[in-house]
Amino acid sequence: MTLNYYWTRYRSVLIYGILLAALLLLLKWLEWRFIIVDYAFEMYAGFIAILFTGLGIWLALKLSKPKTATVYIEKEILIKDNGEFVLNELELNRLGLSKRELEVLQLMAQGLSNQEIAGHLFVSLNTIKTHSSKLFEKMDVQRRTQAVDMAKKLSLIP
Amino acid sequence: MTLNYYWTRYRSVLIYGILLAALLLLLKWLEWRFIIVDYAFEMYAGFIAILFTGLGIWLALKLSKPKTATVYIEKEILIKDNGEFVLNELELNRLGLSKRELEVLQLMAQGLSNQEIAGHLFVSLNTIKTHSSKLFEKMDVQRRTQAVDMAKKLSLIP
DNA sequence: TTCAAAATCACCCTAAAGTATGACCGGAAA
DNA sequence: TTTCCGGTCATACTTTAGGGTGATTTTGAA
Secondary structure: OHHHHHHHHOHHHHHHHHHHHHHHHHHHHHHHHHOOOOOHHHHHHHHHHHHHHHHHHHHHHHHOOOOOOOOOEEOOOOOOOOOOOOOOHHHHHHHOOOHHHHHHHHHHHOOOOHHHHHHHHOOOHHHHHHHHHHHHHHHOOOOHHHHHHHHHHOOOOO | OHHHHHHHHOHHHHHHHHHHHHHHHHHHHHHHHHOOOOOOHHHHHHHHHHHHHHHHHHHHHHHOOOOOOOOOOOEEEOOOOOOOOOOOHHHHHHHOOOHHHHHHHHHHHOOOOHHHHHHHHOOOHHHHHHHHHHHHHHHOOOOHHHHHHHHHHOOOOO
């Protein structure tokens, strides 16, 4: 049915209209309640309000057409040679990562959970948590995903 | 309850309605108080007109979809010495990932938390959770780190 | 216009991740 | 020898991630 269609399409506008109508009715009720004689002004004010609200909406919709320009930010990070992976020992030393921490980082990058990493390295889950915490602190990140992302960019892992 | 739901959805309309009611009541009060209507009606009407034009503009900007800021997707292209990133559309179609899901995946790979992704895409945290859940299901993985690892291998992300 | 997929959001719950603190041990450096 | 650090582990706690369900809205193609 067309009525239903237009309802779903312009629901917001219609709800706004209904709200306005309800408010005007409320005002009229207040008038009647307190016996205010000169109600002409309220009607006038309401009319002006509706009119200029519409004008404002029209103005906003007409004038604000900022065609969103897609911004491309090119950021050159590091050169990963077309050959094989070479560990960036400079960065590794700069960050001060230990052997074990690097192992944990590598397994993290393969998508393993802490529990699985613990299994691979034959240590407890708590140990992995300690390693990863120190790892994040040294790399100055908050999450394993950030650590992996940074490690790949710094060529700490393949 | 669903009350909270409707509040977040129609907040703008409700706030506008409340403001409108408050303003009209204020005007009525001023009228009773100082009886300025008789002398400065034009000024009064002008005041209302300006006010509601502003409100109309505000309302339009609030209700119109934020299509202004949404398209910024391509971000941080890291260039390596040879060969740029080309999206593997075959794999993309095979997995059946939607546009939005791919966006979420890209932001995930940059180490963002779900909360941060929600902020970037101007949606709620729950939406990101839904997207990521479907994403993991389609990619047949359990964790975001696995998803990122696979996506890189399949060349779905740089 | 109609319909299905995509997108959005909420709520509840569990699992995993991360933080903080303290402890123990063994080897290397001072 | 003492000190320091890496590695190990625990306990307790907070935060984030993820699973499942259900709902409405937007959108694009038929």
